[in-house]
Amino acid sequence: xxxxxxxxxxxxxxxxxxxxxxxxxxxxxxxxxxxxxxxxxxxxxxxxxxxxxxxxxxxxxxxxxxxxxxxxxxxxxxxxxxxxxxxxxxxxxxxxxxxxxxxxxxxxxxxxxxxxxxxxxxxxxxxxxxxxxxxxxxxxxxxxxxxxxxxxxxxxxxxxxxxxxxxxxxxxxxxxxxxxxxxxxxxxxxxxxxxxxxxxxxxxxxxxxxxxxxxxxxxxxxxxxxxxxxxxxxxxxxxxxxxxxxxxxxxxxxxxxxxxxxxxxxxxxxxxxxxxxxxxxxxxxxxxxxxxxxxxxxxxxxxx
Amino acid sequence: xxxxxxxxxxxxxxxxxxxxxxxxxxxxxxxxxxxxxxxxxxxxxxxxxxxxxxxxxxxxxxxxxxxxxxxxxxxxxxxxxxxxxxxxxxxxxxxxxxxxxxxxxxxxxxxxxxxxxxxxxxxxxxxxxxxxxxxxxxxxxxxxxxxxxxxxxxxxxxxxxxxxxxxxxxxxxxxxxxxxxxxxxxxxxxxxxxxxxxxxxxxxxxxxxxxxxxxxxxxxxxxxxxxxxxxxxxxxxxxxxxxxxxxxxxxxxxxxxxxxxxxxxxxxxxxxxxxxxxxxxxxxxxxxxxxxxxxxxxxxxxxx
Numbered sequence: 001x002x003x004x005x006x007x008x009x010x011x012x013x014x015x016x017x018x019x020x021x022x023x024x025x026x027x028x029x030x031x032x033x034x035x036x037x038x039x040x041x042x043x044x045x046x047x048x049x050x051x052x053x054x055x056x057x058x059x060x061x062x063x064x065x066x067x068x069x070x071x072x073x074x075x076x077x078x079x080x081x082x083x084x085x086x087x088x089x090x091x092x093x094x095x096x097x098x099x100x101x102x103x104x105x106x107x108x109x110x111x112x113x114x115x116x117x118x119x120x121x122x123x124x125x126x127x128x129x130x131x132x133x134x135x136x137x138x139x140x141x142x143x144x145x146x147x148x149x150x151x152x153x154x155x156x157x158x159x160x161x162x163x164x165x166x167x168x169x170x171x172x173x174x175x176x177x178x179x180x181x182x183x184x185x186x187x188x189x190x191x192x193x194x195x196x197x198x199x200x201x202x203x204x205x206x207x208x209x210x211x212x213x214x215x216x217x218x219x220x221x222x223x224x225x226x227x228x229x230x231x232x233x234x235x236x237x238x239x240x241x242x243x244x245x246x247x248x249x250x251x252x253x254x255x256x257x258x259x260x261x262x263x264x265x266x267x268x269x270x271x272x273x274x275x276x277x278x279x280x281x282x283x284x285x286x287x288x289x290x291x292x293x294x295x296x297x298x299x300x301x302x303x304x
Numbered sequence: 305x306x307x308x309x310x311x312x313x314x315x316x317x318x319x320x321x322x323x324x325x326x327x328x329x330x331x332x333x334x335x336x337x338x339x340x341x342x343x344x345x346x347x348x349x350x351x352x353x354x355x356x357x358x359x360x361x362x363x364x365x366x367x368x369x370x371x372x373x374x375x376x377x378x379x380x381x382x383x384x385x386x387x388x389x390x391x392x393x394x395x396x397x398x399x400x401x402x403x404x405x406x407x408x409x410x411x412x413x414x415x416x417x418x419x420x421x422x423x424x425x426x427x428x429x430x431x432x433x434x435x436x437x438x439x440x441x442x443x444x445x446x447x448x449x450x451x452x453x454x455x456x457x458x459x460x461x462x463x464x465x466x467x468x469x470x471x472x473x474x475x476x477x478x479x480x481x482x483x484x485x486x487x488x489x490x491x492x493x494x495x496x497x498x499x500x501x502x503x504x505x506x507x508x509x510x511x512x513x514x515x516x517x518x519x520x521x522x523x524x525x526x527x528x529x530x531x532x533x534x535x536x537x538x539x540x541x542x543x544x545x546x547x548x549x550x551x552x553x554x555x556x557x558x559x560x561x562x563x564x565x566x567x568x569x570x571x572x573x574x575x576x577x578x579x580x581x582x583x584x585x586x587x588x589x590x591x592x593x594x595x596x597x598x599x600x601x602x603x604x605x606x607x608x
Contacts, residue, residue, distance in 0.1 A: 021390065021430070053388040053415035056395075057360070084357040084388075086325065086581055091360075109583045110415065111357035113450055119583035126325070126582060146417055148452055149583075277390055278430060279413045279423035279453075 005137075005168065005193060006078060006102050007211040009226045011040050011218035012047025014260050015055065015063070017275040023059050025066040027273065031219075031264065032072050038303065039226030040218055043072070044105055044171070046080035048146055049216040049257050054277040057088050061095055074100035078214075082107030082141060086123065090130045093138075103137030103168055105214070110147040117155045124159055128166050136166050143173035143197065150174075153186055160190060171214045173197025177204060184208050199225045199248060203241045206232045219260045220267075220302055221247045250294045254287045255280075262288045263295065267302035309441075309472065309497060310382060310406050311515040313530045315344050315522035316351030318564050319359065319367070321579040327363050329370040331577065335523075335568065336376050342607065343530030344522055347376070348409055348475075350384035352450055353520040353561050358581040361392050365399055378404035382518075386411030386445060390427065394434045397442075407441035407472055409518070414451040421459045428463055432470050440470050447477035447501065454478075457490055464494060475518045477501025481508060488512050503529045503552060507545045510536045520560055524567045524606055525551045554598045558591045559584075566592045567599065571606035 013035065016027035032043050045067070046052035046060055055063075060079070068074050081092035081104040089106065096104050106127070108120050128136065140159070142151040151170065159167045169192050172180045180201060184194050194210040196202060202213045202225065218225050224247055227240045251259050258276050262283050265273035274282050283291065317339065320331035336347050349371070350356035350364055359367075364383070372378050385396035385408040393410065400408050410431070412424050432440065444463070446455040455474065463471045473496050476484045484505060488498050498514040500506060506517045506529065522529050528551055531544045555563050562580050566587050569577035578586050587595065 048415075054390065054413065056389050056391040059389075059391065085360050085363075086358065087360040087363065109358065111352075111450065112583055113452070115583040116585055119585045122582035122585070146415065148417070278426035279416055279419040281420055281423045281426070 004075060004102070005211070006042040006076075007193070008041035008229045009039055009212055009218050009222055010042040010044045010078060010195065010214040011035050011222060012044045012049040012214055012216055014219050014257070014264065015050045015052070016273055017277060019272050019275055021275065021277055023055070023063060024272075025063055027270070028063060029067060029070040029072065032067055035218070035222050036072070036076060039222035041212070042076045042078050042102060044078045044080065044214045047105065047214070048143060048173075049219070049260065050080065051257070051277055051280065052080045054280075057083070057091060060092060064096065064099060068099050075102050077101040078103050078105050078139065080105045080107065080141070082109070084109045084111045086126055089127050093127055093136065094131045094133070097131060097133045097136050103139050105139045105141050105171055107141045107143070107147055108149045108151060110149050113148050115149060117152055117158070120149070120151070120155055121158055125162065128163050134165065137168040138166050139168055139193070139195070140170045141173070142170055145175070153182060156183065156187065160187065160192060164190075167192070169193030169195065169211070171195045171197050177201055180205065180210070181208060184210060199228070199244050202228050202244070203232055203237055216256055216260060217248050217251055220251070220263045221300070223303070246298055247295070247300055250291070250298060253294065254283055254291050258283045259291055262291065263302070266292055308379060308406070309515070310346040310380075311497070312345035312533045313343055313516055313522050313526055314346040314348045314382060314499065314518040315339050315526060316348045316353040316518055316520055318523050318561070318568065319354045319356070320577055321581060323576050323579055325579065325581055327359070327367060328576070329367055331574070332367060333371060333374040333376065336371055339522070339526050340376070340380060343526035345516070346380045346382055346406060348382045348384065348518045351409065351518070352447060352477075353523070353564065354384065355561070355581055355584065356384045358584075361387070361395060364396060368400065368403060372403050379406050381405040382407050382409050382443065384409045384411065384445070386413070388413045388415045390430055393431050397431055397440065398435045398437070401435060401437045401440050407443050409443045409445050409475055411445045411447070411451055412453045412455060414453050417452050419453060421456055421462070424453070424455070424459055425462055429466065432467050438469065441472040442470050443472055443497070443499070444474040445477070446474055449479070457486060460487065460491065464491065464496060468494075471496070473497030473499065473515070475499045475501050481505055484509065484514070485512060488514060503532070503548050506532050506548070507536060507541055520564060521552050521555055523564045524555070525604070527607070550602055551599070551604055554595070554602060554604075557598065558587055558595050562587045563595055566595065567606070570596055
């Protein structure tokens, strides 16, 4: 049976490392449990802000198994499985489906630039066919400013036509509401679920027929962002959106990914949480101090 | 003992696939042997034009072992080992060193954009330290138009200062002679070897103190390009350079990587050689025919 569709707030869960840069599964499990208890309806592990592409394929497999073994419900998991190499994407996608994950979030292969839609269609199509499992729910991951390889409306249409049961939706991280709006309009009524990649567009997305957001800031502010989802039809919706935006703006005053880890390290009282793998670099002490001060001024907390 | 330094013409060897997209090691061995017999002094397997990032780590390891097992001399091999994930780069680099390869050609981690030189320094430094082998000779791979992550002069200087024995040179695929010239000037006398990424700059590079080129076109025209190297101080040098440039110009009239495979397929009488992995796409029949006609008009051959 295919899993239920995810909606609401998903976190691209940051991946904790030990100080020697090895992965720290026990910290990941605790963080995932905290996220689900505080407003996340799903966990988009192995996204951009998870340093997924800084992990080996076997590390991703081992971490996903550790999560499920620890009791994190597989039907809340939306792991990233899109790699440059087709065999890697197939292996990770098949593994996620076999574990019972709600779906997978797939980057296009991102090494070659200016590739054709035909080539990208073949990439996704080969994964779907080689995995060959009716339970597969594939969400496309459009993040052109990082991947430098866009998922065009024409590609979406072609994949939806060929694989209507498997192609389930998109995470649009373009940061361009007009683009999101065009995707919503083009896919309306088809059961194609549109997540925005930033909570800034969350209320707009819900009002326009989208299903939620998959946003880095949900790693530390799941409760604040989920408040928008729970109240989106109420008179307070705009105020709740503005409050979430304020936290986001503060987080984005420094490099975001190390900022998220620094905030978690602070509230967990666990300095090793701040570790990132190269080529990323942790916050400088002054950046960290300024960020925590600014969040303190907003009254921001990560409740236990 | 560290291997001798490579010079002259190196091919980023195209990787053959069966029609089911699996790798074809026996074809790769034959092509590598042909290249060494026809002008290549070295083989930069697993480069951009090798579809290296479309291969899984285990596929790269198995192919490299197949080459050495078939008698391709390890001291002629310069495999690409730079991946997005540090554990992958360490594994591939250590493996290449243990096999006795002449060196490795390392892309920077290329998923995150706008990363700092500090982060890139840590990436290369961690690989060098974790491999921990005096035989390692690391060549930096600067290809900003594809990787979108440049190797800056400042980064080169810092790596050379920290690891003067390990950091052996660069492949500059910027296509910007002023950049290559600046790198040559900045590293003159340090034993840092500069390869250009296109034979178009070969003669200029040799005259300015560079050691050769690592160029896709060497997959089909190693003899024509090597003629420039063998005669670079003779009066015919410019004419030989112009002849090589003409072949290059013709190859680049269509998408280059599938063009190389189409030309090899043609001269080998082996249509499956034309297979590429997505997101790349093979030449359309009309493109292929036009290319072969144009090469024929130049009198171009791949001799047996």
